[in-house]
Amino acid sequence: MGLFAILVITLIASYFYYVKTKSTDPQERKKLLFKNIFYLLIIIAIALALSGRVSWIIAAGAALIPIAK
Secondary structure (H helix, E strand, O other): OHHHHHHHHHHHHHHHHHHHHHOOOHHHHHHHHHHHHHHHHHHHHHHHHHOOOHHHHHHHHHHHHHHHO
């Protein structure tokens, strides 16, 4: 039931995002996309921290160190 609720919420959010971006110009759409991706990453990090899987966040951060150099 929980997975179904997450799926429904995701579909509704995707629809609202589509409607919002459809009426914007391409430059604003690009800014909105990057902003929403950033917010999504923050939400995922908070959800992982609340569920006790902070080690995934630390491992992802450690994997980014060689890429950043």
